[in-house]
Amino acid sequence: MSDTLEQAQQKVAELRNTLNEYNYQYYVLDEPSVPDAVYDRDMQALIALEKQYPTLLSPNSPSQKVGGAALSSFEQVTHDMPMLSLDNAFDEESLLAFEKRLKDRLKDSATMDFSCEPKLDGLAVSILYENGELVRAATRGDGQVGENITANVRTISNVPLTLRGDHYPARVEVRGEVFMPREGFAKLNEQQKETGGKVFANPRNAAAGSLRQLDSKITAKRPLMFYAYSLGVVQPESFTLPSTHSARLAQLGQWGLPLCPDIDTAEGGRGCLDYYNRILEKRDNLPYDIDGVVFKVDRIELQAALGFVARAPRWAIAQKFPAQEEVTTLLDVEFQVGRTGAITPVARLEPVFVGGVTVSNATLHNQDEITRLGVKIGDTVVIRRAGDVIPQVVSVVEANRTGDETDITFPSQCPVCDSQVEKLEDEAVARCTGGLICAAQRKQALKHFASRKAFDIDGLGDKLVDQLVDADLVHSPADFFTLSLGDVVGLERMAEKSASKLLSSLEASKKTTLAKFLYALGIREVGEATAANLAAHFETLEAIRDASLEALVEVQDVGGVVATHIFNFFNESHNTDVIDALLKEGVHWPAIEKPDSENLPLEGKTCVITGTLSEMGRSDAKARLQLLGAKVAGSVSKNTDFLVAGEKAGSKLTKAQELDVEVWDEAALIAFLSEHE
Numbered sequence: 001m002s003d004t005l006e007q008a009q010q011k012v013a014e015l016r017n018t019l020n021e022y023n024y025q026y027y028v029l030d031e032p033s034v035p036d037a038v039y040d041r042d043m044q045a046l047i048a049l050e051k052q053y054p055t056l057l058s059p060n061s062p063s064q065k066v067g068g069a070a071l072s073s074f075e076q077v078t079h080d081m082p083m084l085s086l087d088n089a090f091d092e093e094s095l096l097a098f099e100k101r102l103k104d105r106l107k108d109s110a111t112m113d114f115s116c117e118p119k120l121d122g123l124a125v126s127i128l129y130e131n132g133e134l135v136r137a138a139t140r141g142d143g144q145v146g147e148n149i150t151a152n153v154r155t156i157s158n159v160p161l162t163l164r165g166d167h168y169p170a171r172v173e174v175r176g177e178v179f180m181p182r183e184g185f186a187k188l189n190e191q192q193k194e195t196g197g198k199v200f201a202n203p204r205n206a207a208a209g210s211l212r213q214l215d216s217k218i219t220a221k222r223p224l225m226f227y228a229y230s231l232g233v234v235q236p237e238s239f240t241l242p243s244t245h246s247a248r249l250a251q252l253g254q255w256g257l258p259l260c261p262d263i264d265t266a267e268g269g270r271g272c273l274d275y276y277n278r279i280l281e282k283r284d285n286l287p288y289d290i291d292g293v294v295f296k297v298d299r300i301e302l303q304a305a306l307g308f309v310a311r312a313p314r315w316a317i318a319q320k321f322p323a324q325e326e327v328t329t330l331l332d333v334e335f336q337v338g339r340t341g342a343i344t345p346v347a348r349l350e351p352v353f354v355g356g357v358t359v360s361n362a363t364l365h366n367q368d369e370i371t372r373l374g375v376k377i378g379d380t381v382v383i384r385r386a387g388d389v390i391p392q393v394v395s396v397v398e399a400n401r402t403g404d405e406t407d408i409t410f411p412s413q414c415p416v417c418d419s420q421v422e423k424l425e426d427e428a429v430a431r432c433t434g435g436l437i438c439a440a441q442r443k444q445a446l447k448h449f450a451s452r453k454a455f456d457i458d459g460l461g462d463k464l465v466d467q468l469v470d471a472d473l474v475h476s477p478a479d480f481f482t483l484s485l486g487d488v489v490g491l492e493r494m495a496e497k498s499a500s501k502l503l504s505s506l507e508a509s510k511k512t513t514l515a516k517f518l519y520a521l522g523i524r525e526v527g528e529a530t531a532a533n534l535a536a537h538f539e540t541l542e543a544i545r546d547a548s549l550e551a552l553v554e555v556q557d558v559g560g561v562v563a564t565h566i567f568n569f570f571n572e573s574h575n576t577d578v579i580d581a582l583l584k585e586g587v588h589w590p591a592i593e594k595p596d597s598e599n600l601p602l603e604g605k606t607c608v609i610t611g612t613l614s615e616m617g618r619s620d621a622k623a624r625l626q627l628l629g630a631k632v633a634g635s636v637s638k639n640t641d642f643l644v645a646g647e648k649a650g651s652k653l654t655k656a657q658e659l660d661v662e663v664w665d666e667a668a669l670i671a672f673l674s675e676h677e
């Protein structure tokens, strides 16, 4: 390094300023502005400079202090014994160097035992028990003074309010980590999004934000947990405790304190490295976030001989895992159309190494998420990649804004097929409405069209649809009907016999029903039953095409959302072009004769369907019963006129028998239908 002292001084001042600001955001506001990896790099740079230029060292440097401060809104607690931080190791060499330092200092080269513990990513808490009763709990704060959070800690379900057994010190302080398991974190953020509450960047912030609440009723609703990892003050001093840290942890366990199930012991630095690798491998499958592992000299006597430096014990070290969060630049946003038409904004990133791989794309989920993040193109963004989960943009580093960033505009037209994009008010997802022609949705739409309950085209399975699309022979359903024998025979594994069979089943499928035709179009949320109701209600395709939203909600089982899907579908000209092409190819159906509603055989009757109907399927049965005037309900009551019970019918059948409701088996249903349809 060729820094002059003056340059170094300036750099040190800058780093201290930056780190103090990061500390404030992280410890006071519980809202870090940068990922830990960025903080750790700056801290390591500061430590290196202070080592190189010892005259620059100051007790006020962030490298010498335990980060954090007690908020004045809480009552303050002065710790009887300071709550310190931990030194960090970022690679094998620094861990082995740590072991060597210990041996040199102890002037003893014997292999040492270490207590090995996952480094839970939450916040340190001190819990004081007097005569076995929880009397006080506090945060670490600046290490000397913390915040009194007794009422909040009492709400954490696995923190015992009284110790087990009858042999414990009159006064004992337990230290450990309060954290939020991943599952609870994900649920909490879902809820917060729904209710417009604060969405947390990661489980550590969620834990800190939840614990440092002035209203403990809020804390009580948060899925927090506690694991103990050390003892603080113990009185009377004469109370006999085990002579190793690991045995003391076991003792805490006997008093009823929860311990992390993955703690272990190891021999020497090499043993520690084995443990590190073992836990690293498990990391993604653990139910909670950890940012590394902690190694502590196991024998208390040796710990005492080693002592402390300014902000951390000499006898412990945290070996950090590769970062799961990093910063990078958002270069652009592209919009991808999924198989169901859902449009997802994808962030194109300056490639960055995070979570063990180089990431150059991350999901932005949807428009609401873009709005929530307030993210713009050109921003410095925090990316998170944990396990196999798709990388996410978690926040924007606003401090890096230059003013040249540009807004992200969600397309109003599908980027693949140019059809209108539909976004319902209470749905997060925007969708392409060009279901029949959108290349992104093509295979899915065509497979649905050919399927049994739709056009029921014999011999046209999913694989063949893939082949036809890949060979560029079919773009929309109407193209099926223009296929020539030559087209089909040209495909791989297609003999002439099966090709001509396919053409004749295509021909046969042209004769269908209006209900099947509507179902085959693949309109969102229009299943068989809805399609049948639409057909019965409107009778002709023209009437449905021209129907207003108001007219559509008149149909049985059609609510506002489904009506909007139908309305938008028929108002997309790409779709109506395909429909016209299908009709031109000769697709037809018999006219519906309106049954005389006075004389509908099941008018005014309510029925329930349960069990497995092997011949027709429940939704088909439902649609057909509805066409005959029946109301199909979900549960059996005394107002039920009859129950259709297929195989393996359960509680509904029992209930019907109890209430003396008439029961039809599938054969009875089929007989009734064939007589009345």
Ligand SMILES: NC(=O)c1ccc[n+]([C@@H]2O[C@H](COP(=O)([O-])OP(=O)(O)OC[C@H]3O[C@@H](n4cnc5c(N)ncnc54)[C@H](O)[C@@H]3O)[C@@H](O)[C@H]2O)c1
Binding pocket: 022, 023, 025, 026, 027, 032, 033, 034, 035, 036, 037, 039, 040, 066, 067, 084, 085, 086, 088, 117, 118, 119, 120, 121, 122, 123, 124, 125, 140, 177, 229, 294, 318
């Ligand atoms: N992103 C930011 O802006 C920002 C700001 C400040 C700090 N940080 C992060 O916090 C770290 C520094 O924080 P720190 O001073 O709390 O130190 P630390 O997190 O590196 O280590 C000390 C803490 O580890 C925790 N811990 C978990 N398991 C433990 C165990 N088994 N035994 C003992 N302790 C255990 C305790 O809470 C303890 O206070 C930085 O390395 C950085 O990753 C980030």
Ligand SMILES: [Zn+2]
Binding pocket: 337, 414, 415, 416, 417, 418, 419, 432, 433, 434, 438, 439, 440
């Ligand atoms: Zn499209």
